[in-house]
Amino acid sequence: MIETPKNLTRNILLGLLLGFLVASFLYYTNFFPTTFKNFIQEYIFNLGGDIFLNLLKLMVVPLVFFSLVSGISSLSDMRSLGSITIKTVGLYLFTTTIAVSMSLLVGSIIQPGAGYSSGYPSSIESLPQGQSLYDTIVNIFPKNIFQAFVENQMLAIVFFSIIFGIALNKTNHLTDNFSNAFERLNTVFMQLVIMIMTFAPIGVFCLIGRFVIADGLDIFQDVFVYVLLLISLLLFHALFTYSILLRYFAKLSPLTFFKKMREPILFAFSTSSSAATIPVTLKTTSQDLGVNKNVASFVVPVGATINMDGTAIMQGLATVFIAQISGIDLTLFQYIQIVLLAVATSIGTAAVPSAGIITLVIILQQFNLPLEAIGIILAVDRVLDMLRTSVNISGDATVACIVSSSEGNLDRDQFTYK
Ligand code: ASP
Numbered sequence: 333m334i335e336t337p338k339n340l341t342r343n344i345l346l347g348l349l350l351g352f353l354v355a356s357f358l359y360y361t362n363f364f365p366t367t368f369k370n371f372i373q374e375y376i377f378n379l380g381g382d383i384f385l386n387l388l389k390l391m392v393v394p395l396v397f398f399s400l401v402s403g404i405s406s407l408s409d410m411r412s413l414g415s416i417t418i419k420t421v422g423l424y425l426f427t428t429t430i431a432v433s434m435s436l437l438v439g440s441i442i443q444p445g446a447g448y449s450s451g452y453p454s455s456i457e458s459l460p461q462g463q464s465l466y467d468t469i470v471n472i473f474p475k476n477i478f479q480a481f482v483e484n485q486m487l488a489i490v491f492f493s494i495i496f497g498i499a500l501n502k503t504n505h506l507t508d509n510f511s512n513a514f515e516r517l518n519t520v521f522m523q524l525v526i527m528i529m530t531f532a533p534i535g536v537f538c539l540i541g542r543f544v545i546a547d548g549l550d551i552f553q554d555v556f557v558y559v560l561l562l563i564s565l566l567l568f569h570a571l572f573t574y575s576i577l578l579r580y581f582a583k584l585s586p587l588t589f590f591k592k593m594r595e596p597i598l599f600a601f602s603t604s605s606s607a608a609t610i611p612v613t614l615k616t617t618s619q620d621l622g623v624n625k626n627v628a629s630f631v632v633p634v635g636a637t638i639n640m641d642g643t644a645i646m647q648g649l650a651t652v653f654i655a656q657i658s659g660i661d662l663t664l665f666q667y668i669q670i671v672l673l674a675v676a677t678s679i680g681t682a683a684v685p686s687a688g689i690i691t692l693v694i695i696l697q698q699f700n701l702p703l704e705a706i707g708i709i710l711a712v713d714r715v716l717d718m719l720r721t722s723v724n725i726s727g728d729a730t731v732a733c734i735v736s737s738s739e740g741n742l743d744r745d746q747f748t749y750k
Contacts, residue, residue, distance in 0.1 A: 336615075337530045341594045347533035348540050348602065351377075355544035369545070377542035384535030385603060387528045391521060391611040393481050396633045397493050398518040399614065403626035404497025405504065405511035413494070416735055420631050423731045424639040425675060430573055431641035432674040435565050435648030436667050444557040444649070445656025468680035486607065486637040486683070490630070525611040529595070536602040543714060558653050559712055563719060565645050570723045573641075574730040582737035588748060592620045593729055600721040604714070606636040606683035606728070613725050621729065622746030623736040631735055635728030638679040642720025642727075643688035647674045651695050654705040666699060673698060683724070685717055 355377065358369050407413065474480040474488035481489065500511045575586035590597075596613045603609060610633055618628040651670055655662050662670075677691040689710065696703055736742040 336526055336595075340529065340532065341598065343533040344536055344595070344598045344602075347535070347537040348598070351537035351539070351541035352544055354537075355541035356548075359545050359548045373542070373545050377538045377545055380534060380538030381542045384528075384531065384538060385605075385608055387531075388599075388603065388608045388611060389484075391525050391528065392607060393484060393489060395518075395521045395525065395611050395614060396486070396489055396629070397481075398514050398521055399625065399629035400490060400493035400633070401497040401500065402511060402514035402518045403629045404494055405500035405514060407497075407501060407626060410498065410501070412739060416627060416630060416739065419735045419738060420634060420731060421638075423734060424635060424727075427573065427577070427641050427727055427731070428639065428644045428675045428678055429671060431569055432644040432648040432671050434569065434573075435562075435645040436652060436670060438561065438565060439649045439652030440662075440667075442557075442561060443656055444555075444561050445653040465676055465680060484607065486633055490633055490637075494630075522615060525615055529612065529615075532595075532599065536598065539602040543718075547714070555653075555708055555712055558649065558709075559716065562646060562649050562716055565649065566642055566719050566723050569641060569645060570726050574726060577730055578733060581734045582742070584733055584737070584747060589621065589730070589733065590726075592616060592747075593726060596725050596729065597722045600725045601718045604685040604717045604721050606640070606721055606724045608684075609721070609725050610636050613729060617729050617732045620746070621733055622743030622749075623729075623732045624739065624741035624743070627736040627739060627741065628732050631732040632728055635731060636683045636725065639727050639731065640678045640681055640683070640688065640720075640724045642723030643681060643691065644674050644678050645723070646688055646716060646720050647678075647692050647695060650692055650709050651699070651701065654696065654701050654709070655699075657708075658702050658705060660701060662699070670695060670699070685721075686713060688717065688720065689713060 358364065358372060404413065471485060472487045472491050474485065474492060477492050480492065500507070500514070504511055578584045578586050578589055593616060596609055596616050599612045600606060600609045613636070614628055614632045617623040617632055618625045623631075648670065652662070673695055674691070677694050681687045681691045689706065692706065692709070693703065696706070733742065
């Protein structure tokens with residue numbers, strides 16, 4: 333097994349704290365001239381953050397491709413692939429349904445929009461366009477694999493890796509065990525991920541600093557109840573729903589799970605991107621949580637793409653909130669429609685920062701809710717995005733553990749090993 337650098341989690345936390353303090357100091361005081369502040373913002377926070385993000389993203393496609401191909405090509409029984417797929421997709425839909433239903437229910441009881449009176453912002457930037465369910469499905473089957481690689485189309489890459497792995501599996505006796513090459517390449521890329529992770533404390537210092545120095549933290553005042561409620565729901569879902577699922581379906585200790593998930597959670601928090609976090613989630617699930625490598629290499633990239641419980645929670649609550657501040661009463665039938673729509677569209681939501689807002693636009697349009705109201709949510713969305721991305725990837729890892737356990741190939745000693 334490849335070793336991770338010592339004290340990494342502690343150093344990442346220090347990086348986060350330091351980035352937060354330095355950026356807050358620069359944002360809230362006039363101790364330094366503006367030119368100096370701008371320089372730090374541009375050439376330390378922005379530049380450092382972008383380089384770190386680029387390096388992480390650089391790993392995603394090759395890592396997913398090599399790990400999935402090496403996994404599938406070494407499967408002795410291809411039937412397990414079908415059962416892994418069904419369980420994975422089923423569990424993802426199940427957890428997302430729980431997530432959005434819970435946020436709708438709590439949102440309609442507590443009514444975070446009830447006392448809101450500030451009105452809509454006068455102008456909002458142009459809103460992103462979503463991808464239809466039809467396109468999402470058809471794009472799983474790429475017509476050009478290089479285009480899929482270049483455009484980071486995760487589901488298309490997963491599909492191609494699977495069929496390529498199957499073909500390799502069937503021809504190993506003719507190709508002098510060519511699949512070994514993929515196994516080795518996978519090991520090399522894992523090593524690369526760990527080398528990049530070594531720089532994570534500096535990377536997160538820049539990412540958090542770039543966020544704080546741009547906007548400060550005053551933006552929350554207006555929609556304080558919404559923010560507080562959303563954070564509580566996200567924490568509840570991560571700490572309770574996942575814990576119950578882990579205990580009930582996989583007989584695993586949630587405490588150990590979350591202890592071992594510290595690194596991917598911190599990465600997701602600082603990058604706001606499940607996709608950029610794939611390398612770290614893959615490493616943690618397969619090396620620390622004992623999830624079988626074949627299962628992890630399928631469940632994690634698929635999950636990063638289609639499983640977004642944190643995002644669904646935000647969408648449910650934001651929809652209710654916007655309906656409330658606009659004085660629109662939603663019917664029970666509409667609530668059910670929102671659940672279905674949020675689950676369906678979350679599949680097509682890209683695993684990148686703020687992508688959840690795109691899906692929110694689709695939901696609001698569907699129910700004729702005022703799109704301008706998104707401006708209120710957008711102002712506070714960046715930091716909430718960090719939190720919900722952490723929930724999104726925790727959901728992926730939870731499902732990976734459950735699927736691996738149900739397939740009988742979860743390494744329980746590895747899971748409990750410190
Ligand atoms: N940033 C989220 C993710 O990558 C998606 C979103 O909710 O905006 O998982």
